Amino acid sequence: MTHAPHPPRLPADFRIVDLFAGPGGLDIAATVMGLESIGVEWDDATRATRKAAGLLTTTEKDVAVLNPCDGQVKNANVLTGGPPCQSFSVAGNRKGHKALEDVKRLATRLVGHEDLLSFQAAWKDVKAETDEMSDERTGLVLQPLRWIMEAELQKEKERYDVVVLEQVPTVLPVWKHYANLLRQAGYAADAHVLHADDFGVPQTRRRAVLIAQWDPENVGRRVEFPRPTHQRYSKGATRLLERHASKRDQEELLFPLPRKERTPLKPWVAMQDVLTERPRDFEVVSNYGSGGDPKNRGRRTSDQPAATITGKVRRNRVFRLKETRSGTKEIGEELERLTFEEAGLLQSFPRRYPWRSTDVAQQIGNAIPPLLSLHILSSALRLGPPSKDLINKLATWEPKHSDGAADEVLTEDA
Template sequence: MRPVQIVDLFAGPGGLDVAAEKLGIPTVGVEWDTSACETRRAAGLETVEGDVRDFGPKQFPRADVLAGGPPCQTFTVAGSGAGRRALDDVLSFVKRMVARENIREIKKDLSTMEDERTGLVLEPLRWALEAIDEQGIPYRAIVLEQVPAVLPVWEAYAEALKGEGYSVACGILRTEAYGVPQTRKRAVLIARFGNEKVSLPSPTHRTYRKGVPREEGDAGLAPWRTMADVLDRDSKFFVISNYGTGGDPKARGQRSSSEPSATVTGKISRNRVVSENGSEMPRFTFSEAGRLQTFPSDYPWSGRDISQQIGNAVPPRLGMHIISAALDWNTPSEETLDRIKKWGSTKAHRSSDHNESSTQLFYV
């Protein structure tokens, strides 16, 4: 079997790519945000700056794994809600694509949607079907992630991909259950071509429950990780969210350094950090915010809107678990997971664990 190579759609600053590279898998990311591309290039990640709608599998013939995290703003609770209102339309588009309706007509209809970003969630399916129809070589595996509200779309994808010969699993994963020092839910789809059963990665850590000590719970799982576990601050602190809770904008959420972080968003730089006696402390640096997402401490964040780049990214530690499950590899060991603590050169970490290829370009 030829070596694994990943094409990552909507690749952002490189969360999934960091995970793959540390597993020894070459990646190329397609991303249209200039600042995210600046970060990727500073990190040495193979990058194509552009709109995924302008590309397809034929430009990346060496890639045999498809990954993607389409923009989620229209599907989130905090967003305009256009994606939620258009969910039925999106599901109907999935059926039309699987039926091989004229793609130009589908694109024309997509252009009439309330928010054009909603239609971007369908791009990975277009790539998957084109790989089958135009290239004659299905992707070995497909990995998709989004906000929980997109799970019905992934479930529709699952039925579509099963009809194309894939085994599929999808569901909601909690990041702290995989050692990420942050509570965050993601809708994940994993597909593998062939009849072999595919499963979502098994949790390695306990689920966070407020007020419940992390030593309590399933004895077979490790305790959830805290902010203090990954940050170098000398004393205990509290993070006061920029967001209100319970519908009250004045009721700011609060987490202790002895707990996981709340979900890291593009507003993380606005969160206050205070000491035990209530005095103001320096707010999170980009490196610290990145570490709460499990990016390497020395990751070279670049460009503008870095807080937004960090908030939009896939936590690399979660990514390592998802990719390993998609390729039917063993659960990554702590030694392997520890590789993401420092970045350095991408090529230096393309080890011989699973991949013997050189760092070839993916596209023509």
């Protein structure tokens, strides 16, 4: 049976509530798209950054205390969120694997209830079990599912039209499980791992993303994810001129296009493309993942995307590269370490983003890249790929109002 296509909708039709909103990696993308978005964020330092950026934030800080019918978020018809991931970042070991399986098992108990009282009884039991877990953050990943199911069963609240969840790649099995559960609840849903550098972010970063769209008559249909616009970085590769995707590229796309519809892939965006106030040739040496062994330190040259930006970004060392007589390049003097503005740029935040407080590196490292958010939201809301003008609008965004510290230089000990 062929279903009628959904009529096109405008940004004004969507109102977002963003759970675990962070400093605004998704909200700032929504803002430049003309979408109404309000974030729920518990950390005071992060809330200070959001305030300086002019982003809406609920007065209540705790996702677990709020519910979909609360006045501040009642009108939202899009739910987004990136729950804390520490419990799952070690999914390769027994403890991390158990956390993933626990969440999948408990999530199943939250779906299929015919009335609110039945759901609330199930949630009470689930919450009691998560409260006894060794890491209380494990239960936070269930909060978006609670919100979705509560909105479905509350008489005074319309269900969410669209759901977008994102986290580290090890959470993909949970998102896949959620997608199956949401199909039972009337959503077309799926989850995949997206690469930030595929979309012009000057950094290699992978995120597990779930997209669900209310469509009870067609829950089995394909959910479109954003298509890559840029060449993906790989070790030993060099940036290519703009070209059509190769056979290998096409095989890696979530939904390969017919040859006649393939669009050119742009070269990856390198560090030197955005860190324009530095010497053009430099190298970043990272301790991330080295285990303290200098031989294992990651190295990226300025013609490559940065490695994943984390809360330890200030530990990275930066060196000038100078050309030798033989034409090779060798490390020269050490340069200033990456500033917060530069770390934000590598995450695709606007240059003038008003970072606040004393834990800025952690705020930046925890955020989803705004440019990646722009592509995800455009696809999830079926608004079409973001235009060049919209991407430029994100890059050149500036806060409308200053809180008196716009030119403050924020630093912290390396």
